[in-house]
Amino acid sequence: MSTQDTKSLWADAFSRLIRDRWALISLVIVIVYAGIAVLATIGWGLPDWKTSQASEYLPPSAQFWLGTDLFGRDVFAKVIHGTKIAMSVGLVTSLIAIPIGVFIGAIAGYFGGWIDDIISWFITTFSSIPNIMLLISITLIMGKGLVSVYLALGITGWVGLARLIRGEVMKHKEREYVHAASAIGGGHFRKLFIHILPNVTHLVIINTSLQFQTAIKSEVILSYLGLGVQGEPSWGTMIDDARQELARGVWWQLAGATFAMFLVVLAFNLLGDALRDSLDPKLKGK
C-alpha cells in the first residue's frame, strides 16, 4: 500500500510541476546546461577556447559572437566552457553539503535529548560565523583553486538544511506511522532512514536547487577575491577580468558571462519555487 501511495505522490508532484509552463522551461534550461557541462568535461563537440584565434579585444562579430579576450580567444567558447565549472561547483558542493545537513539534522531531530543539545550547539556555533568569513578563511587556508572552492562552499552550505531537517524529523517521529514501525519491531535505524527520511525528501530537493544557485553565485565572488578557479574559464574569472576591460569599452566578456549565469540561476530560482509549490504536501490542491 505504501509504495503505491509514495509513487502517486511523486507522480502527482511531477505532473503538477510540468503543468507550470515556467517550471518546465526552467527544467529544460537546467538540463541543457547540464548537458553542455558534460560535453565540456569529456571535451567533445564544443568550440575551442584555448587557442588564440585573432587579435585582442575584437568586438562581437559573425565569426566571434561575443568577441575575443585579451589573448584573442573566443569569448563565446569561454562562456560555454564556463558552464562546466559552474555546474560542477553546484553539483559537488551539493554532494558535500546535503548529506552532512541531512545526517546531522536527522540525528538531532530523531534522538533529541543531549544529542540534540550538542548538535544544536554545533549548528548555532557554525551559523554564528558569517558565511563570507568562513568562505574566505577556508579558501585562504586551503589555497587557491577548484578543490578549495568546492570544500569551502560545501562546508558552509549544510547549516540551513540541517535546521530544516531537524525540525521536520522532530514532528515526524511522533506520528502514528513511526509508532507503528516501532510496534512491529523496527529499530532506530530503520525508523529514521526507512520511514522518516523519505517523508522529508522534498526539503532535500528544494534545498539542492537553492544550493546550486548559491554555489554558482559564490564562485563569482571567490574569483573576484582572487581565490577562485585557475587555468580554466569560469564565469567568475571572466567577470573579474572585466574590471580591467570596462574602462577600455570591452563589455562583451562581462555581458556574456553574466547572461549565461543569469539564465541558469534564474532557472534554478523558478524551479526551486515551483518545486516548493508542487512538493509541499500542505499546499496540495491549492
Add this chain to the structure above:
Amino acid sequence: MTTYIIRRLLYMIPVIFGVSFIIFVLFNVVAGDPAPLLLGKHATAQQIHDLREQLGLNKPLFAQYMDVVKSAFTFDFGRSWATRQDIIEMIRQGAWPSLTLTIPAFMISTVLSILLSLVVAFYRGKGIDLTIRFLCIAGQSISSVAYILFFQYFFAYKLGWFEISGYEPEFPMFLSYVALPGIIWIVLSLGPDVRFFRTVILDEIYQDYVRTARAKGLGEITVLLKHVLRNAMIPIITYVVIQIPFLILGALLLESFFSIPGLGGITLNALNSSDFPVIKAMAVLSSIAYILFSLLTDVLYTLADPRVKLK
C-alpha cells in the same frame, strides 16, 4: 524575562568557545606554518624560530586555543602581521566608514522593501504582483559583482554622476562617496527582501482575523497596515535584526570596489596579505555580533507579540 536574558547570555559562552575552536582549527591547525611565509625565502632557521616564539606558535596547541578564546572575551587581538598596527584600533577606525555606508543603505532598503511588499500584497495575483515578483527573482539571478562593475562603470565613469572611488570621513563630504555603493546595496537587497516580506504578509492575509477586520467594514489599506503588518512583524524583525551583524562586517565587495577604508576593506587587505590575526579578529567579532543580535531578536519578539513568553 530577566532570567531568560541571563540564561541566553550564559549560553553565549559555550558558543563563543565553539566559534573560537573553529577559528583555531582553521588557522592554527589546518593552515600551514606562517613564519616562512612572513619572512620570505631567505629566512634562517633561527629567525623562523624567533618569529614563531614571538607569535605564540611554539606554545602547545591547547594554549594557542586558549589565546583565541581569550581574545574573544578581552577583544585584545594583538597586532596585524602586515601593518604592525593594533588590530582593535584598526577596527575602530574602519567602523565609521563602514557604518556610514551600510546603515543608511540598510534602513532605506528595509523601509522600501516593506512598502513594496505591501503594494505587492495589496495587488496579489494581479499584473503588478507578478511583474515585481519576476523582477525580484530576475534581479537576484545576476551576480552582485556584475551589478557593482556595471553601476560603477556606467553611473560613475561614463555619466560622471558619482565619485568613482575614495572616501572622506567628514559629514557632508562622505555622502558623495557612499551614494553609489549605497544605491547598489539597495538594489541588491530589494529582490530577496521583497520576496521574503511578501511571503510573510501573504501568510497572514488569509487568517481569520483578517476576514473579521474586513467584515466589520475596514478598508483593505487599513487592514494591511493595522492588522496584517503588525502580525507579520515577528518574521520581519527576525529577518531584519539578524542582518545587522553583517552591517558591522561592512559591505566587503562594495568597500573594496569603491576604495572605502572600512572593515570590509580591512578584511580583504588582510586576505591578500595572509594577515591571519586580522581575519581571526574579524571572524570572532562578527560572530559575537551575530550571537548578540540573535538574542536581541528574541527579546524584541516579546515587544512585537505579547503572546510570546520567554522562558
